[in-house]
Amino acid sequence: MRVTPFFELESKVGAFFTEFAGWRLPLHFGSAIQEAKNVRKDCSFFDITHMGRVKISGPDSEILLAKVFSRVLRKDGKGLYGFLVSSDGRTIDDTVIFKKNSQEFIAIFNSARKDEDIKLLEDEIRNLRLKVEVIDISDESVFVAVQGPKSALKISEFFDNLGVNINIPASRFSFTDNGEIFISRTGYTGEDGFEIIVPAGFAQKIWDALMKAGIPPAGLAARDILRLEAGLILYGLDLKESDTPFGSHLERFVDSEFERIAVLKEKFRNNPSFLKGVIFESLPIPQHGDRVYPEGFVTSAVFSAILRKPIALVRFKQNIAEQEVVKAETRGKVIYGTVVSLPFVRSS
C-alpha cells in the first residue's frame, strides 16, 4: 500500500484512512459532512498526490493529442477537461490536459487509469512514429487541491507563507507553471479553487503554509460528496470504457473536430444509455449497481451534506425526462426519487 508524503502529518491530526486505487488516503478527519460544508462556505485542501501527472512534450505533441484527446487545446496557458479515446471508441479515461505551448503539455490522470492512459499514448506514438515524449512526473511531486469560495484569498497567503512569488491564475482552467511549481484554477468540487503540483521534498513546508493560511485538510469522503453534489462523474463508476460521453451530460466535452467523435457516436447509437441525476426522498443510500426502474442502475450515490438526502447518478437504458419519478431497490427496500438537472448543488 502506498502512502503520500503527507501521511504522517495527516495521521497526527486524526485522519481516518481508507484504501483507494492502491493508496492509503485520508477518508475523513472527523466529519465528512463538516469538511464538505467548509469547502462550500470557506476553503479546505485535499491531498490528491495519488492522481497521475504526466508531461507530454515534443514537436508532434499536438498531432498525438488530436488523435486521442476529445478536445482541441487552442490557447497556451489553458487547460481543458475531456476524454482519452482509443481508435475503437473506448473511453479510456477522463482527464484535464494543460497546454504550456504547442510542444509542452501536462495531463492529469485518474490514478487507477494512469498506466492504461500512458499505454494508449505510447501506442499511438509508435504507430504514427511521432516525436513525442511522455514522462510520468507523479512520483517526484505532491499534488494538493485547495477548494472553496475563499480559495483565491487564502492561496495568496499560502504562497506568501511559502516564500514563493507566483502569478495566481485568474480564470477557470488557466494555469501557471514556473518549472518548479504548477498551479491551475481547477478542481473537483464545483467550487472555485486551485490544484497545485509541488516538488515532493516540500511536504512539511506546504503543510505548515496551508495551516498558517487557515486552510484545513478534508478527506476523500467529503470529496466524494462534493463532486457528486456538483454533478461531476467519477471515471470507473459513472463512466467506463464501454460507455461514451454521449447521453451522459458530457457531450460538450467532445469537440466536433475530434476525429474519433464518429466512432463514439456510432457506439452510442448501437448501445445507448443515459446518465441522469436522481434525488431520492428517503434513506437508505443506494449503492453502486443497485437496480432502478425504469431499467437502469446506480453508478454512484452519497448522502448530500447540503440537501440532507441521498443523491445518485443513475445509468438508464432509456432517456428519462427531468421530474420523472423512478424507484430503486437497495438492500431489500424500495426508495423513490426524482430525476433532476445537474448539478444537484450550485456553487456558492
Added chain:
Amino acid sequence: MKKYEVPDNLLYTKEHEWIKVDGDKAICGITDYAQKSLSDIVFVETPEIGREIKKNEVVCTIESVKSVSDVYSPTSGKIVDANERLKNEPDLINKSPYEDGWIFKLELADKSELEDLIKPEEYRELIRKIEEGR
C-alpha cells in the same frame, strides 16, 4: 499512529460492537473505531423492544454518508430498551460512541456466552492488525 478509544470496562466483538455488562443486563453499541470507519452517521434504525435475538444476529442497521452497516448482537437475549435519541440525533454515535451513542439494552439469555467475547487488550491488538494490514 493515532489511537482509538477502547475503554477497559467493556467487552468487544470482531464486528466492532461493544457490550457493557451490569448484572443480568447489558448495554451495547459500536466502537470508536467502527464509528470512525463509517464517518458521519445519518440514520440508525433502532431495534424493536421485546424482540428475542441470538448471538451474532443482525439487530439493526446504521447508515453513514456512504454506506450501510449491520450491527450484530454480541450475545443472545431479549431487547429491553433502545436509544430513542438516535432517531433524531444519529450522530450521537460519532460524538459519544460509548456513552450517549449506546444503541440497545439486552436481558442476557446465557451469561456463559460472554466468555467468547474479546477483551479490551485483544481488541486493541485487533485494530492494530487491521490498520497495519491495510
